[in-house]
Amino acid sequence: MAFIHKILLTCKDATMLTCKKQENAISFKENIQLKIHLLVCKFCAMFYKQSNLLHQHLTKMHNENNESNTLQLDETKKAALQLQLDAELEK
Amino acid sequence: MLNPKNWVTLFADYLLNYAFFRVRDRALAEDLMQETFISALKSQHTYNGTANEKTWLTAILKNKIIDYYRSKLGKNSKLTDSIDGNTNNDFFNAETSFHWFEKRQPQDWNNSDKAIETDEFNNTFNDCMKKMPEKLTVVFSLKYIDDEATETICKEVGITTSNYWVMIHRAKLQLRECLEKNWFKA
Numbered sequence: 024m025a026f027i028h029k030i031l032l033t034c035k036d037a038t039m040l041t042c043k044k045q046e047n048a049i050s051f052k053e054n055i056q057l058k059i060h061l062l063v064c065k066f067c068a069m070f071y072k073q074s075n076l077l078h079q080h081l082t083k084m085h086n087e088n089n090e091s092n093t094l095q096l097d098e099t100k101k102a103a104l105q106l107q108l109d110a111e112l113e114k
Numbered sequence: 115m116l117n118p119k120n121w122v123t124l125f126a127d128y129l130l131n132y133a134f135f136r137v138r139d140r141a142l143a144e145d146l147m148q149e150t151f152i153s154a155l156k157s158q159h160t161y162n163g164t165a166n167e168k169t170w171l172t173a174i175l176k177n178k179i180i181d182y183y184r185s186k187l188g189k190n191s192k193l194t195d196s197i198d199g200n201t202n203n204d205f206f207n208a209e210t211s212f213h214w215f216e217k218r219q220p221q222d223w224n225n226s227d228k229a230i231e232t233d234e235f236n237n238t239f240n241d242c243m244k245k246m247p248e249k250l251t252v253v254f255s256l257k258y259i260d261d262e263a264t265e266t267i268c269k270e271v272g273i274t275t276s277n278y279w280v281m282i283h284r285a286k287l288q289l290r291e292c293l294e295k296n297w298f299k300a
Contacts, residue, residue, distance in 0.1 A: 033206070033211055033212035034206055034212055034213050034214050035205075035206040035212035036212070038205075038286075038287065039279060039283045042279065042283050042286055043279060046264070046282075048264065048279075066214050066219045066220050069220040069222065070220045070290065073223060073290050073294075074286050076230065077286060077290060077293070078286075080230060080239065081254060085135070085255075085258055088135045088138070093131075094127065094130050094134055095130075096127060096130055096147075101122050104122050104126065104148060104151065105122045105123075107148075107152075108118055108121065108122065108151055108152075108155060109119075111152060111155050111156075112119075112155065
């Protein structure tokens with residue numbers, strides 16, 4: 024069993040490498056090991072496909088947040104904050 | 115030359131958005147922005163004029179965000195123990211050379227490409243994020259602090275790179291399973 028997992032990886036390792044691959048943190052050798060594992064394990068192959076979907080969604084969510092830049096502090100809060108800073112400046 | 119009288123008018127919205135993008139919590143983002151101004155006032159004497167005002171304030175805010183992440187992820191945070199070593203939380207069976215536990219094996223999602231374009235999906239997605247331990251959702255935000263390498267960011271927030279991967283791995287396993295149960299198979 025131990026020998027076969029050196030070549031094929033365990034499902035635990037294969038899913039971990041899947042996560043690393045999504046962030047470009049996988050070595051050439053690991054990538055080949057992962058590809059072989061995915062050929063013979065349908066569950067990890069599904070995890071690979073589905074977690075890529077999640078990864079894309081997370082990235083999209085973050086980018087939309089970043090681009091929107093639409094949050095505004097309302098004027099009352101701005102005035103209060105300025106008063107607080109002014110008081111701090113007086114010290 | 116610093117001009118604190120103009121800070122709120124010029125930079126409050128910018129800093130609020132900067133913080134919100136990285137902590138995804140409006141109230142917290144407002145607090146961090148406010149604390150940034152207070153800290154900046156108190157350390158005016160450290161400003162040497164090489165960076166412009168906005169860059170200088172942003173650097174202070176960034177440090178506050180890193181402090182926040184560190185408090186959620188670091189060695190002293192309360193959730194450290196629940197990340198690993200809890201066998202009830204495991205997806206893989208140590209007794210079968212870490213194959214999937216049968217009841218946690220991924221199932222086929224039908225029409226998965228189409229399904230995620232809707233608001234309902236976003237709601238389910240957000241619910242699943244909320245169900246996860248906070249430190250796992252925080253870990254998703256880490257790479258957005260800055261354009262720095264994972265190792266640098268991990269060092270700044272006080273976790274090891276291997277711990278980062280353990281958390282990302284667990285977060286994705288949990289998120290995938292939750293979406294399967296509540297969306298694709300619901």
